[in-house]
Amino acid sequence: MLSSAEIIVSFAELNAIAVMKLEKTVVIGGSIAGLLAARVLAEYCDSVTIIERDKLPLQPHNRKGVPQSVQPHVLLVRGYRILEELFPGIGSQLSAAGALTIDWLREFYLFAQGEWSNNAVAPSEIVSFTCSRPLLEWTIRKRLVEFSQIKFIEQHRAIALLTNSHKTQVTGIKLQSLTGDGIKDLPVSLVVDASGRSSHAPQWLEDIGLTPPPETIVNPFLGYATRRYKPPENFTADWKVMLISQEPPQNTRLGYLAKIEGGELIATLGGYGRDFPPLNEQGFLAFARSLSSSCFYEIIKDAEPVSPIYAHRATANRLRHYEQIQMPKGFVALGDAVCALCPVYGQGMTVSALSAMVLKDWLNNSQLVTSRFQKNLAKSNALHWILATGQDSRFPTTAGRKQPNxxxxxxxxxxxxxxxxxxxxxxxxxxxxxxxxxxxxxxxxxxxxxxxxxxxxxxxxxxxxxxx
Known part of the structure; x- marks a missing residue:
């Protein structure tokens, strides 16, 4: 008969065996969530394959598969600290590539409720970086190539899940080449869906006879317009990021201006309730002039445009409740594929980083029960969802809003x-x-x-x- 100590050892060995079964894994999507998930998986798997629809650029350029990449992205301090944990020294690489450090207490200027924030404070440790999304992704990809077990399959898309005969275990994915090379099966022991807002996983689950996750959508009908500028001659500013904030329920308009790599400014206008900023120069400037502070307009009116004006309107908060359904073994979903937040709050990349850490904890401490991962992820996402939708619900034009009590x-x-x-x-x-x-x-x-x-x-x- 086994002693209690021997039983404890036996359970520990079973857990170790459960982790060691992850010989081959695949991550669908090569954006922030997918890249960080792959980095975590590299600690546990002999082979990690990232499936990406695009031909990945060799330099930090925009790509078709991430249409929002031309819009500004905020790397919150918690997100940056997770990056440093996963990729020690990545801050130095970002700086070398042109990203700017930002002390968010001293160099973030906020205009709200009729006045500017008081930034006359001592230097703080609330520091991250301001840069473009393509530069951040490119820097992360450069670090991932250092891992021999990670590889990319570019210009392919996942079109279905492969399963065992009982439909209880996902055994791989079906891949379609986007260059005319046909369809092939890729067998793996774990599939991670990090394909973002456009994820087809709910349909894949339905195709194998399972119930797709219910969805909650809160849509503020926020539209963005973004343009890059070369600053005016002799331009100086103590700030590195400036935000002229919307103020529900009446003031629907906002302006976001940030210094990024290459000495450029990225300028974004936004409007709630379909109060979309125009995409022509005259209308763009007129919208900027209508903001509750004139500072944004005064800077860009004399600046030199170096890009077209790009629109982005896929801003609805969308939550897929994978934690409420029966999940097959060998399949999990994370990032925007599960919880996509209105981007105005700058949470997206950091929530994706937190998702990667939930994945890491799951790989460390469980027997790879996929439903347990989705429940843990739901807990991690819950507060960020409440904050975003709570603010958006203060606009009466928001669809799916909860009436404030x-x-x-x-x-x-x-x-x-x-x-x-x-x-x-x-x-x-x-x-x-x-x-x-x-x-x-x-x-x-x-x-x-x-x-x-x-x-x-x-x-x-x-x-x-x-x-x-």
Whole structure:
């Protein structure tokens, strides 16, 4: 008869065996979520294959398969720290390629509620990078080629799942060449769907007789227009990213301006509720002039355009509830293929990085039960989903919005007050930045000491106004 110690060892050995069965894996999609998933899998698998529809560029150029790549992307501090964990020293490579470090307390200027943020603070450790999406992906791909077990199959798309006869185990994928080389089967032990918003996995599951995941969609009908500029002559600015924010429910317009590699500015206008910015030069400038601060317009009106104006309107929040269905063994989904958020909040790349870490934890601690991974991922995504859809739901034109109850209205009012008071209270400003960059939980906002600090700062500001 086995002792309790021997039983514990036996279970540990079973877990090890479960992990070691991952000889070959495939990741569908070569964007941020797929690249980071492949990096994690490389620690556990003899072979990791990334399937990508595009011919991947040898330089940091835009590509057809990521139409949103021309739009600005924000690498939040938590996301950058995960990149450094997975790719030690990647910050130095980004800098060498032209990316700019940004201290989000000192170099991010926010215009909201009629005033600019107070950036007269000491240097902080809330630091990441501002650069284009193509540069970030290119830098990550360069690091991945250092792993001999990772390879890319370009210009192919996955069209179906392969399964065992009982449809309980995914055994691979069916690949279609986009260059006319036909269709072939790729047998693997684990398929990771990281193909983004356009994922066909729900249909694949239905095709093998399983129930596809239910979906929740909250669509704010936000449209973007983006253009790159060469800054005006003798241009100087203390900021590296500037945001003139939308303010629900009435102010639907926003402007985002960021310094990126090559000495360029990336300028984006946005409008909620189908208040889309025009795609011609005159209309683009007129829309910029209509923002609640003139700073955005004053900079770009004298700048030299170096790109066309690109539109992007696929901005709906979409959540696929894989955690609610029976999943076949050997198949998981993550990134935007599961939880795609309205990009205005800059969460997307960091949520994808967090998804990769959920995958890492699952590979470390479970017997590769796919439903367990999807439940863990749902927990990781939940708060980010609530934050994005909660803000978007404050616009009455948002489809699928939840009607705010008394508590929602109370919290929204408090959050506005906290943001306003962060301009006069350095500790509150630091906390606001830490929460915005996923370094602390949003629940920290509602700690009794923080609430008391907001009240005190508010009273102090009222007193100063009366003394003027």
């Amino acid at each position: 008394r508590l929602n209205k109370l919290l929204a009012g408090y959050n506005q007050k906290l943001m306003q008071m962060s301009n006069v209270d350095t500790d509150l400003r630091t906390l606001f930045a830490e929460v915005s960059h996923f370094l602390k939980s949003p629940l920290t906002f509602y700690h009794p000491q923080v609430i008391l600090r907001v009240i005190r700062s508010s009273k102090q500001k009222i007193k100063e106004i009366k003394n003027l």
